Amino acid sequence: MSSKTGRTLYSRAGLRKVHGISEPTLQNLWTDRENNGHPPVADTIDGVMHWDGDAWATWHHELQRQRAAANTTNPPKLDGDPEEMVGPAEAAKICGFADSATVSHYVKNPPEGWPAPDDWDELPTRRRPKWKRWRLWQYLADRKGRGHAGGRPTGRRGLAYPYQGDERLTLARQAIAANPGAKNADLIPELQGQTEKTYSRPTWNLILKSAREHPEE
Template sequence: MTTEAPPRDEHITEDTLMAMLNGRRVLTRRELAEKHDLSVTHLEKLYREREANGHPAPVDAPGRELMWDATEWRRWYKELTGTAGLETREDLQERTGLARSTLELLYRERENNGHPLPEKTVGNTMYWNTKAWDAWYAEYKANQAWRTEIDRSGNAEDEITLAEAARVLHMEPTSITKYPVRPPKHWPEPIRVEPSPSGGRVKRWYRRGDIWKYGELRERGGGGRPAGTSKTTRRFPYDGDPRLDQARTALKASPDTPTAQLAGDLARQHGGTAGTWSHIVRSARQNPEG
């Protein structure tokens, strides 16, 4: 029997390779705590109460600390917390192939992209309705189709050079050499600047996540916009979106209706996802006049 595990002193992240035991992905209690945003103390309590809650038995790993089958434990915990049928960010990452950092960025930008709010939050872990998330993501990708592709590999906190930033943006390195001195709209500031060993020039380092953000905000062709749109400055989320007026009309007719219920009604009437309409309704409440 062979096992593979990350070094004990490494910080376990979503991108760290899990230990393998007889072909099964397994996790220690410490790793479960990291992946599911739970405290080790809470996990120990759950295990002590296993006769009552059905906690999975640890896998057979003689001479090692206790380890659990990752999939079996996650399925059990979902049933325990009443989140069966919902997906965590880890689930979305595994199913869609999107990087954890990409999923986090999409959620942080929810005011602009309409990312659905979690259906439920247990501890520090958020759970999304699978159908609602998939519908939103399909709409999001369709709306982003006119943009050039961005290389989403790597971690948002990576420090990358200008040449590496060009590769992330699928651009020729020579095409962005003037960006630091003649920055286009949304171009980020470097996080570190160092003199070149040869002297006379400097080497700039950028945060990978900032380059992703630029890639999302830039406009095709260095300033051109997709056909049928005009350049506007939004005063608040969904400013200028016709759906905002539809939400305002619905609010005037039913001002006391909860946001979630109203969003569902609008989604059925006009299409789109309830998650997206929730953001639109919130903006309509906060900005009742155009």
């Protein structure tokens, strides 16, 4: 359903259908909106809350990226287009695996939370699975165990907190220090002009949240 501005709006049922996320998870994300930066309701139609589809997807992808970074022991690869399809080799890099053998094993014997392939490449002698990047980020963010895939204990090399070492976190800290009473809505327009790439408001909300919780390195 489109709003008067031409933006596509989704109810919670719509988000569930489009993104394949369960109703309880969507409810929990909304309940925790003060902490996770969940986008506000764009409109209420017949008593049902609706959200801007693009804004919600951008926010959710960034949330998964952030959680994956904080929940991964091996250095993950968390850049790239969230919707891009990747094969086993790239999936291994995203997940911080040593090689694609772990991915191949997971396809045949998936651990809890491992996503089913979004598509398959039909090769002459076999089929090669493909996933959207954000589904792998979501797996990293939600997985129960953080140990090495083979069970060998490793030192934690993930982030101590979201956006640790990110230059945007430094900018956010500086903005908060210069304007201690300002709200995120007041700080974000200025921050958006300080980076070469323009990041969304949901992304800056998450970065500012981390900056307020961790004012120093």
